[in-house]
Amino acid sequence: MGSWISSAVGAEGEAASLETVLGDLPESCVAQVLLHLDPLETCRAAQLSRVFRGAASADFVWETKLPKNYAYLMGLVSDEKSPIERRRGLCKKEIYARLCRPNLFDGGSKVFWLEKRRGGICLSISSKALQITGIDDRRYWKHLPTDESRFNTVAYLQQTWWFEVDGEIDFCFPAGTYSLFFRVHLGRASKRFGHRICNSEHIHGWDKKPVRFQLSTSNGQQVLSQCYLDDPGSWVHYHGGDFVVDKCDVPTKLKFSMTQIDCTHTKGGLCIDSVFIYPKGFRQGKVLASTCNFVG
Incomplete structure (x- = not known):
């Protein structure tokens, strides 16, 4: 009887010793699994075990999560603390992390970054990089300092008859579909005793006629839409249109505008922060896209 129990216990112990745990998986097999996870999921998986951590650092894993033109994007990165020799020595995971940070370029008037989960490129263009009719006339326009803009x-408009904001950019976007937005605020925001307030003194004229948005690309895409500006006191992303990029190694030249040039009435009380370009479907901030009517 005792010998039977001993043999049974021995068999169970032997079976238990044959159980496979996560740490027993080959690192190469784990890496193949990580290829199918998004970047954030890959980072979480790295916390499971030493094998997962090693696989999650493999260059070939992160190569698939980087945009195909990541070398071009790294060439735009401006960081005096990271000379180009050091940037060339970064592993792919470090490159991904570097590109996820806000990266200023073109004299600091533009910034791009990777959206962390999907690795899509996002881009923002400062109001100072836009061509704004009458911007140098301090009777109508002012540049206001604020901590509500990156x-x-x-640019703050007090009053004008002719409202026209134009911009353009040459950029090698990764292949995909992108949406362009104007970040706009009706009223002048400020702080008093630590509380945000909005001065609506100059808001007028935007309910008379809609604002027209135009977008065109160097490969012949064109979008025209119009929209009434609304929701004073909030920063709103007004949808200017979508465009498609087929080749990541060829610069796409974008031209875009926001206008209200009906001179039968004045308009004012408007802040223009920047123009945003996001992968289509990615949303950041309050978006009033549904109120825009696309023409043609």
Whole structure:
């Protein structure tokens, strides 16, 4: 009887010793699984075990999560603390992390970054990089310092008859579909005793006629839409249109505008922060896209 129990216990112990745990998986097999996870999921998986941590650092894993033109994007990165020789020595995971940070370029008037989960490129263009009719006439326009803009300044319109904001950019976007937005605020925001307030003194004229948005690309895409500006006191992303990029190694030249040039009435009380370009479907901030009517 005792010998039977001993043999049974021995068999169970032997079976238990044959159980496979996560740490027993080959690192190469784990890496193949991580290829199918998004970047955030890959980072979480790295916390499971030493094998997962090693696989989650493999260059070939992160190569698949980087945009195909990541070398071009790294060439735009401006960081005096990271000379180009050091940047060339970064592993792919470090490159991904570097590109996820806000990266200023073109004299600090533009910034791009990777959206962490999907690795899509996002881009923002400062109001100072836009061509705004009458911007140098202080009777109508002012540049206001603010902590509500990543560029720390916005263009504020007190009053004008002719409202026209134009911009353009040449950029190698990764292949995909993108949406362009104007970040706009009706009223002048400020702080008093630590509380945010909005001065609506100059808001007028935007309910008379809609604002027209135009977008065109160097490969012949064109979008025209119009929209009434609304929701004073809030920063709103007004949808200017979508465009498609087929080749990541060829610069796409974008031209875009926001206008209200009906001179039968004045308009004012408007802050222009920047123009945003996101992968289609990605949303950041309050979006009033549904109120825009696309023409043609």
